[in-house]
Amino acid sequence: MSRTFIMIKPDAVRNRHAGEIIARIEKEGFKILGMKYVKLAENDAKEFYKVHAARPFYGELCRDMSAGPIVVAALERENAVLHWREVIGATDPKEAAPGTIRAMYAESKGANSVHGSDSDENANSEITFFFKGFELV
Ligand code: IDP
């Protein structure tokens, strides 16, 4: 078993897709270790995405990610990181495979509905960013 960290981004919450995305999490066999509904300040988003600080879309990304409420969750499953990346699809919804969450719900490459960790190491640090030990059941 391994863990991943996911976010339902402001565009998906605003467009009322959070329920369907949580249903998909269950359908894909993930155990929900922790889940909460929060709104980031722009500085929180800057801290979370600091690995992207040099990229041209960093400012827009941090503004978008703090523009409205999000759902954050720590999930467990066999091969959790890779499996969730398959479920969400490519970063750009135009390149995302049919049936993936981004193909179904994303508005654009920036407002792409969901986040998923890209490695076990980053999953653990992203989970730690949002959850205290006692918030993981
Ligand atoms: P990922 O979310 O598929 O792992 P990353 O390359 O890690 O993609 O980028 C993080 C987030 O930054 C993306 O999910 C998306 O919201 C945003 N982003 C990435 N590339 C672009 C871009 O070219 N234009 C606008 N936003 C982008």
Ligand code: MG
């Ligand atoms: Mg990424």
